[in-house]
Amino acid sequence: MAPPQVAVRPGLQMIGARPALCWMCIGAVNAAGKGRCCNSIRNPDRRRFHAKSLGVSFILIDDRKVNHSPRQSDDRQSAAPSLSRARARALALEAGFSEAGVVALPHAHLDRDAERFERWVRAGRAGTMSYLERTDSEPQSSPEGAQEKLLRARVHTPFPWALSVLVCFANYNSPQPRSIDPASEGAGWIARYAWSGKRDEHGAERPSDYHKVLLKRMKAVEMRLHAELGAFESRAFVDTGPVVERSLATAAGLGWTGKNTCLIHPQLGSYGFLAVLLTSLDLENAKTPPTPAPDRCGSCTRCIEACPTGALIAPYKMDATLCIAYLTIEHQGPVAPRLMEGMGRQVFGCDICQDVCPWNRKAPISADPELGARAELVNPALEALAAMDEAEFERRFNGSPVRRAGFLGLRQNTAIAMGNSGLQRFVPWLEEWVESADDGLRSAARWAREKLRA
């Protein structure tokens, strides 16, 4: 079957000498066509390449000829297809997602959520995650003077054509113990979301990564919609797109934002990934928005009390620079000693504020064949992590989210967990690592060795 066609409209114009954004790579180029952009704007071959990678055949709608394009011409406009909530949800469930919701854009709380995001970033809560701070390079006026717009605060900044969004939830809850349950002496903790694996064609267990697994599913939904509805613009993302997924998920009625800042589904809990599909389709019954899920945190504050590093600085507010997930995955270089203490035995990510949440107690266990837990990653022995060389690290984690921490990053986190274990048997490892050329590992090993000696 021929791939469905999609109208790929660059949606950008050079206005004087101002830079413009390319919706394909979200990079910016200046009037001379230079910048961080893939240059799809100017280069038809690159556009074709991108369309191909999206799995669609290519029709370029030239902005200057926009009135002659298939989607925009008057006769087609009246017959323009719209997105049915029920159909989109059915396709999402068929593709393997646990739940899905659809909302028309702009949604009712877009300004509120954009302001929250902007405040959060401008307060420095994003630490070194500079991708959250990317701007569209077009100044917007504010009382303090001209400021650039944060790219991901409002979905229309990078995607001016988006009229609806399908948001999917994929349950990854598993029957294995929680990080707050008793564990054997000298065990570390890898976050539940990163345990995933799947069987290959020979029955061997291989690491899997939700980004890849779910993007493939979302692309399957995208293809089906294109096959059924014809040409429209669309983009699928899992985690890495320039959108605030939890804002879109709450708008689509999938759950509420907990005081731990996670999206909690009333039946499925919060051990779920999010995936989004933006489309240029009008939504059927767009005037009736999804019923919002009420906030059911009530007077509970367990997550805030349990957070060992004080990253939940207030209900619904996280300072990511204090969060163990940030420190063990995103942060590079030495960690402040006062935070190392609170990191406990977490060597990759952190589940504590979700493990204590009552809404995860009765959450159903996922039977997802591509997101099954790899037993070796549950309560891993710190010795086993320490003994890995780089080749072994690749064997175990190539294709897994854990790879993001890097070999030395994981070793640094292991050193910190060893320091927090109180176990003298780890001292020889630390003695070896205090000589490391890597600043982060060296300082973690020194701190851990002193802690065990004290």
Ligand code: B12
């Ligand atoms: C950066 C990032 C992080 C950072 C910062 C997290 C954070 N809380 O902001 C770090 C590295 C710390 C992190 C950790 C984790 N992450 Co993360 N992360 C992201 C990412 C890429 C961007 C998040 C972002 O924009 N943060 C900025 C803040 C402002 O936005 P937000 O918290 O998402 O937005 C909501 C709230 O802040 C709320 N809000 C703000 N102020 C107020 C005030 C009130 C009164 C209320 C009610 C709400 C509210 O409004 C927003 C939406 O409605 C998203 C993917 C994406 N593209 O969105 C994944 C994502 C949020 N992460 C995810 C996951 C799984 C995790 C971890 C569980 C991984 C782990 N086990 O270690 C932890 C969870 C930690 C936690 N308690 O949130 C999932 C969350 C799924 C879910 N059910 O919520 C996402 C959606 C990825 C995905 N596609 O599945 N993450």
Ligand code: SF4
């Ligand atoms: S993930 Fe861990 S460190 Fe981050 S807010 Fe939750 S409990 Fe605190």
Ligand code: SF4
């Ligand atoms: S632990 Fe309590 S306050 Fe925190 S998210 Fe869960 S229900 Fe809400």
